Amino acid sequence: MANKFYFRKKNTNHYTVAFYNLENLFDTKDDPKTLDNDFLPDSEKRWNRKRYEKKIVKLGTAISNIGFSKTRKAPALIGVAEAENKKVLEDLVDSKHLKQKEYGIVHYNSPDERGIDVALLYQKQYFEVTNSETISVMIHDDEGVRDYTRDILWVTGILNKEEIHVLINHWPSRRTGVEDTGYKRIVAAQKNREVIDQITDQDPEAKIIIMGDFNDDPFSESVKKHLVQNDLFNPMEKLHTRYRGSTSYRSQWNLFDQIIFSYNFHRYEKEKHSFSDAGIFDKDFLKIYKGRYKGTPFRTYSGKKYTGGYSDHFPVYVRVKHNG
Numbered sequence: 134m135a136n137k138f139y140f141r142k143k144n145t146n147h148y149t150v151a152f153y154n155l156e157n158l159f160d161t162k163d164d165p166k167t168l169d170n171d172f173l174p175d176s177e178k179r180w181n182r183k184r185y186e187k188k189i190v191k192l193g194t195a196i197s198n199i200g201f202s203k204t205r206k207a208p209a210l211i212g213v214a215e216a217e218n219k220k221v222l223e224d225l226v227d228s229k230h231l232k233q234k235e236y237g238i239v240h241y242n243s244p245d246e247r248g249i250d251v252a253l254l255y256q257k258q259y260f261e262v263t264n265s266e267t268i269s270v271m272i273h274d275d276e277g278v279r280d281y282t283r284d285i286l287w288v289t290g291i292l293n294k295e296e297i298h299v300l301i302n303h304w305p306s307r308r309t310g311v312e313d314t315g316y317k318r319i320v321a322a323q324k325n326r327e328v329i330d331q332i333t334d335q336d337p338e339a340k341i342i343i344m345g346d347f348n349d350d351p352f353s354e355s356v357k358k359h360l361v362q363n364d365l366f367n368p369m370e371k372l373h374t375r376y377r378g379s380t381s382y383r384s385q386w387n388l389f390d391q392i393i394f395s396y397n398f399h400r401y402e403k404e405k406h407s408f409s410d411a412g413i414f415d416k417d418f419l420k421i422y423k424g425r426y427k428g429t430p431f432r433t434y435s436g437k438k439y440t441g442g443y444s445d446h447f448p449v450y451v452r453v454k455h456n457g
Contacts, residue, residue, distance in 0.1 A: 146455045147409055148259060148292070149200030149208040152344040152390055154303075154380075155192055156433055156444035157249070158225070159217045161185055167248025169217065177437050184441070188433055189221075191443045193228035196254075199414045199448050207234050208450065209259040209292065212301040212344045214283070215249045218242070222252055239288050241267045244281040251286050251301045251345065263296075264289040270324050272305065272317050280305065280317060287328060293455045295340065295405050298332050300325055302345025304355070318349050322359035333364070340406070341365075341395040346446065348389050360393070367393045368411035368451060379413055379447045381429040388413070390449045398453065406453040414448040 159172035161182055172180040197207045216222050219240045226236040239262060240252040255262065267284035274280060286301040302325065305317035325343055332339045343365070349355045351370040361367050369391040378386030398408040421431050421442075431442030 145205065146457055147200075147204045147452050148210075148406070148455065149204050149206075149450050149452050150342060150344075150392060151196070151199045151208040151211040151414070151448050151450040152213070152301075152346075152392055153192075153196065153199075153211060153448040154214045154346045154390060154444060154446035155216055155225075156446060157215055158188065158192070158221050159185075160221050164217070164248055167217075168246050169248055172217075178434060178439065184433075184439065187441065188443075189224050189228050190230070192225055193230040195414070195419060195443055195448065196225075197230040197234070198416070199450050200452055204452065207231070207256065208254075209256050210299065210342075211254045211448075212251065212286075212299065213254060214251050214301075214303040214346045216240070216252055217248055218250070219252075222254070226254060237262065239265045239286065241265075241284065241286065243267070243284045244269075245283050246281055249283070249303070251283055251303050253286060253288050253299060253301055255290070260290050260292050260297075262288060262290040268324060268328055270321050272320050282317070282321070285321075285324060285328065292406065295455075297406075298339055298341045300328060300341070300343045300345075302343070302347060304345065304347045304349065306348050314348075315354065318347065318353075318355040319359050321347075322355040325360055326362075329364070338397060339395065340397060342392065342451075343394070344392040346389050347391055350388050351391060356391070356393075364396055365393050366396050366399065366408075367391065368408070369393070369449065372411065372413055372449075377413065377415070379415075379430075379449055380445060381426075388449075390446055392449055392451050394451065401456060403456055406455050409452040409454045411451040412449070414450055419443055419447055 174181045222238050236254045237257050243250045265288045272280040282305045283303040288299045304321040373388035378388040379390040432445035
């Protein structure tokens with residue numbers, strides 16, 4: 134018992150920063166401004182209140198456990214993608230496994246045609262928001278027609294008395310093919326670099342975290358060449374293998390969900406945060422437990438078929454240590 138107590142005490146200065154694609158967290162009401170018709174009670178998917186509430190509880194369960202085994206607390210910061218609006222996020226943070234954590238929400242409606250947004254959830258006892266804004270990602274096709282994708286969410290705040298900048302992303306999908314859509318994700322990467330350069334021009338020592346569903350892997354051109362330069366470190370490079378990732382498609386693992394940060398997180402400074410470790414939160418309860426897709430994310434829908442799971446993505450996380 135004494136050893137167990139010591140283990141818990143030893144890790145209280147560690148904090149988890151996570152990212153989770155929530156897989157179509159839609160409410161059951163029709164929004165005439167977006168393409169949300171697949172997620173209505175009378176749609177082919179039969180998305181109803183009972184299914185919605187079940188998903189909210191499941192997502193809350195998953196989030197509350199990310200990093201808990203070592204830090205003994207839920208994530209201090211968690212970026213999310215594929216949330217329809219602020220109300221679904223309010224329901225999420227008010228769910229039974231998260232309610233006592235008192236999460237705040239930073240959310241803006243994005244121009245995405247389906248109405249899915251990114252957001253930041255933060256535990257108010259550890260993080261104070263000082264500024265937030267959205268950065269548009271302007272993408273056009275060969276004919277000059279704009280592709281309306283998700284904005285970048287830029288949040289600045291104080292984590293345990295240290296200023297941190299967080300950029301939350303959900304880059305354009307690969308739906309029409311990797312090569313056909315690759316240029317879109319390069320544009321998104323370059324826009325992140327513009328913001329990073331803007332931040333470091335003002336403060337060369339700024340602590341920056343870039344996270345999101347990039348729809349590209351750590352070694353894809355968009356991430357490796359256009360985003361991660363000498364000032365950034367991507368711990369996800371070592372996590373992606375043939376047998377492991379954050380999402381699976383046609384028996385192939387991808388690590389689209391990533392958390393990247395400025396190199397100064399490797400520096401030990403008193404009253405500052407330093408990088409401890411990174412991981413994919415792929416516990417067994419988040420996986421399909423039998424059949425052809427055993428071991429892959431236990432998703433809410435498989436095509437039009439309701440399966441009642443969590444998400445088609447696993448969360449990813451980094452742990453930082455506050456050097457008191």
